[in-house]
Amino acid sequence: MGARLLAPEADEVPPFPLEQTVAALAADPPHWPASTTDLRRVRLVLRFSSAGLLRLLGGTAELTVELLDYPGEWLLDLPLLQQSYGDWSRATFALARRGVRAPLARDWLDFLARHPADRTGDPQTALQAYELYRDFLAACRDREQLSLLQPGRFLNPGQIADPSLLQFCPMPLAIGARAPPGSLAALMEARFEAYRRVIVQPFFTQLARNVDRQIVLVDVLRALNAGEEAFADHRLALDTILAAFRFGRRSLLRRLFGARIDRVLFAATKADHVPALQRDHLEALMANLVEAPSLRAKAARARAAAAALASIRCTEDGTDVIDGRKVDIVVGLPEGGERRIRFFPGIVPVTPPPTGFWGERFTEFPVFQPPRITSAAGDGIPHINLDKALDFLLEDALA
Amino acid sequence: MTTETEAPRERLRPRILETEETGRLELNLQPPPEAHLPAPRTQRSRSPLRVAAAGLGILVLGVIGIDFVQFIDGAFAHGAGLGIAATAAVAAGCGGAVYWLGAELRGLWRLRSAERLRSLIPFALTGELKAEIDAAAAILAADPLLSEAVARYRAVREPHHSGRDALELFSRFVLAPADRLAEAAIRRAATQAFAINAISPTALLDTLLFAARALRLIREIAEIYGQRPGLAGTVHLLRRLASGAGMVGAVDLAGGILVQQLGGAVMERLSASAAESAYAAQKMARLGIIAMALCRPIDFRPGEVPSLRSLVSGLLKADRQ
Structure with a gap:
């Protein structure tokens, strides 16, 4: 029977740019609105004539629908919550050395070969390794149309207060081996854990709290x-x-x-x-x-x-x-x-x-x-x- | 003997073809599927008649209940054996009433299930559509005349079939035979309506007989589509029939065409009473088609609505001969 937009709540989730989206589609010539790069929310109240008990009482019902929109790549981080750094690194290396990924990963793998995991880790080396890994992921996406590109935020980070949280990449770690303290692998692992704790976990906790329908x-x-x-x-x-x-x-x-x-x-x-x-x-x-x-x-x-x-x-x-x-x-x-x-x-x-x-x-x-x-x-x-x-x-x- | 087989053709690759056409496309919104949504309920004040009926109902139930208690009590006053016999008789009577009520409710539930399915199917996603059609098949499987057709449908339906495929198969294997049975029932009823009108001595008797035959036809059609309505179900169907006759607009259209044809070519040659009988048959057939539309678990698709002409033309030919 009717619908109205609810005013955005004063919390950390910014509202979905509904007006800009409608304006882009109503422009002459019309064009596609910018794609989603961060978590956005819109809340609608739908007023309808209920077919249930309320109908017998002659009343109307209201349903509040909260739509959460976010880049689909971010869902790739969901499995990371159940993986250790070592497991994720080994799975990523196994993939990177296979098929069309192998030639694209060469620069990154060469860099890691020159900077072993147990060598003392410094932020500059970690940054270089991260940039090479991110370029590898971008090449996989753009040249080969691949999809399993983790972590999901490397190619679509959204708004992150501390960019250093992203500056890590997989390192070759044997099964059961632990990264020596102070090593490059230990630095990467600490950042991986911080990424999961500060970025991934809160995002999915919010989804798990609110979302019961998913497209x-x-x-x-x-x-x-x-x-x-x-x-x-x-x-x-x-x-x-x-x-x-x-x-x-x-x-x-x-x-x-x-x-x-x-x-x-x-x-x-x-x-x-x-x-x-x-x-x-x-x-x-x-x-x-x-x-x-x-x-x-x-x-x-x-x-x-x-x-x-x-x-x-x-x-x-x-x-x-x-x-x-x-x-x-x-x-x-x-x-x-x-x-x-x-x-x-x-x-x-x-x-x-x-x-x-x-x-x-x-x-x-x-x-x-x-x-x-x-x-x-x-x-x-x-x-x-x-x-x-x-x-x-x-x-x-x-x- | 040699057999020539066609060489497998190369798979066509995606491609973009340039055209000379310019300008924006004018894309029209798809018309929403007809959902037969119930008309919005108007706020009505409580009808005095309804209140009175409810009060009288409570009174009758109360009197019957008290009578039963007194009856059993009185019987026990004459002896334990008589008391037990009276209790057993009352229990059997109540059991029968509960059984009848249960059968009524079951019939009503089946009717409602079919109506719910019909309202869901136009909006269903393909995957869901298969589940809805299977539910409709389960309703029709209870009909001994159609259980074989449902079994044939279940045998041909494969997991890879899309919802649309399932709908097509269901229409072909189950609904088509059900439609043929319903059409046969309509033809029978139309013939009888023709005869009733022809031989009935008074208009009142004619009307009563027509109404009784129409009621029987509606119940027959409902049974063909697996609904077996009881008294409550029949009343529900009649109410829907009264409010939803517009559902099959095509029937009226077909009727109009028939009347034009009959008016020009046939009716003039028929006697006045024969023309009246023909109209009675046509009315019965029209009622039957509307009942079919109401009872079918899936709406008629274009081209599936039987024409009045096909249902009553044989009758007219017979009459003319």
């Missing part, structure tokens, strides 16, 4: 077209994050001792980059990728679902003929361009593809101009499945 946005399409290794890495990142999620049915007791996620929606984004017929495939592929965590969620009596989602639809469906075959495509206006383009996203498989599927990588995904919206309240925005996603997440609360 996990996954760019399946980009991962699919970035090649076999990028896709496998994306899967590994998802598995790593989701293994650390706490699912469970909502109950009063659980609310008192920390909420658990009782509904989780795994959403494959960019649903408007594939034509209608393939959206089901995208959704099925998403469901397939998260089958194990979905089963875990269901075993804990939480509800899990997968969807193909575009919160703002920028394209329309069409057909074209490519290599003599009639195919479904999407048509849209690229951001900053004047001529429309027709985009064929390839064939989206319904299950993780076999080895023979992979060919040349495709990474030049078009960025389509969003439709221009009016900033008047109540006017809708074209979307794909956003209504269904909200229905899944809020249906019981709005009953």
